[in-house]
Amino acid sequence: MKGLAGKVAIVTGGGSGLGREDCIELAREGCTIVAVDRDKMGAAATARQVSDNGGTALAIKADVSDATSVQAMVKQVLAVHPRIDILVNNAGVVGEMKRVHEVSEAAWDEVMNVDLKGTFLCSKYVLPTMLNQGRGVIINIASVSGFLASNAAVAYTAAKHGVVGLTKQLAYDYGHDGIRAVGIAPGVIETPLTKDWTCAGGPFHQLTMEAPAGRYGRPIDVARLVCFLASDEADFMQGHTFPIDGGSIIR
Ligand code: NAP
Numbered sequence: 001m002k003g004l005a006g007k008v009a010i011v012t013g014g015g016s017g018l019g020r021e022d023c024i025e026l027a028r029e030g031c032t033i034v035a036v037d038r039d040k041m042g043a044a045a046t047a048r049q050v051s052d053n054g055g056t057a058l059a060i061k062a063d064v065s066d067a068t069s070v071q072a073m074v075k076q077v078l079a080v081h082p083r084i085d086i087l088v089n090n091a092g093v094v095g096e097m098k099r100v101h102e103v104s105e106a107a108w109d110e111v112m113n114v115d116l117k118g119t120f121l122c123s124k125y126v127l128p129t130m131l132n133q134g135r136g137v138i139i140n141i142a143s144v145s146g147f148l149a150s151n152a153a154v155a156y157t158a159a160k161h162g163v164v165g166l167t168k169q170l171a172y173d174y175g176h177d178g179i180r181a182v183g184i185a186p187g188v189i190e191t192p193l194t195k196d197w198t199c200a201g202g203p204f205h206q207l208t209m210e211a212p213a214g215r216y217g218r219p220i221d222v223a224r225l226v227c228f229l230a231s232d233e234a235d236f237m238q239g240h241t242f243p244i245d246g247g248s249i250i251r
Contacts, residue, residue: 003232005030008081010073012064012122013091015042017191018141020049021219022088022226027055029227031086034077038063038091064091064118065110067125074125083133086230087126089119089163090141094193095153097203103154111155116162123170123181130179137230138181140167141222142241144249146185151203160185164241171239182229182237187245189217204248213246 009026013019014035020042023033027050035050035057037043043059050057058080062073077084095111096103119140130136145152146160163183170181188194188204197203198216208216225244228234243249 001029001227001231001233004227004230007031007085007230008034008077008083009086009088009230010034010036010077010084010122010126011088011090012036012062012118013141014046015039015044015059017193018186018189018219018222019088019090020046021223022090023047023050023057024053025220025223025227026086026088026230027053027057029231031055031230032081033057034060034081036060036062036064036073036091064089064122065113067121070118070121070125074129078129084126084129084136085133086137086139087122087130088139088141088226088230089122091118092141092143092193095155097151097153100154107153108155111153111159112162115156115159116166119163119166123166127174127179131174131177134178136179138167138170138179139226139229140170140181140183140241142167142183142185144185144187144243144245146183146241147243148249150207167241168239175238180235180238182234182239183241184222184225184229185241185243185245186222187211187217187243187248189219189222191219207248208246211246211248212250213248215246217244217246
């Protein structure tokens with residue numbers, strides 16, 4: 001896709017599921033990859049997969065919910081690469097699938113810290129580099145839970161609504177500096193995160209099967225959208241979060 005060759009792309013949560021596939025597809029489009037994950041082995045396995053396919057990738061262990069860790073990660077990237085063109089804020093956890101009066105404060109905090117604060121922190125510490133360049137793209141992986149209430153955890157729904165709002169604000173604040181911010185809202189995609197859901201009787205099975213696509217999503221479905229949104233072909237797309245859900249939330 002136009003404008004991806006030679007770009008440096010950081011993908012958080014790059015050691016598993018959607019993040020891994022994003023790394024592989026962005027590399028296929030010519031990007032140099034930085035796979036960031038708190039699971040070092042996972043990030044290293046992604047980097048290996050990228051280089052086995054002929055691409056270039058660096059694996060970095062970092063916790064997106066920890067400012068010191070995020071700052072150290074950005075420093076490590078800049079020590080190797082002169083620029084950061086694309087940031088995919090993908091790391092996320094779901095937490096306890098409970099209602100407000102049942103969920104523990106610790107579980108609430110964990111989801112907020114990873115899903116929402118992690119997106120804030122990675123953006124915060126990558127943005128100075130993008131501002132210096134006068135160019136950059138931030139892609140935030142929200143969820144259809146960023147648009148509606150469901151069986152998903154209350155903290156997850158709240159955090160992902162926050163990610164949708166943060167994406168708008170990033171676009172509003174940095175669009176005139178040459179930086180684009182967009183979001184993606186996947187429906188249920190088959191990854192390690194959803195391995196207990198994607199079966200008959202799973203919490204979203206009926207919703208998924210009754211939707212127009214009638215199937216669960218695959219990581220490649222999301223990764224191709226990531227590539228498009230990161231490319232120059234999406235130059236007029238700003239601030240919105242785009243569902244990719246087989247049509248599950250159209251009614
Ligand atoms: P996944 O397979 O569990 O991968 C997420 C990766 O992020 C894991 O390697 C995880 O490490 C890592 N991670 C978690 N917390 C982190 C932290 N604090 N710092 C750094 N890395 C961290 O999940 P996925 O299905 O690919 O989901 C990726 C993103 O898509 C998430 O934001 C999720 O909310 C969103 N999403 C997924 C679906 C879906 O159906 N799969 C639908 C909508 C939205 P650990 O294994 O150590 O936790």
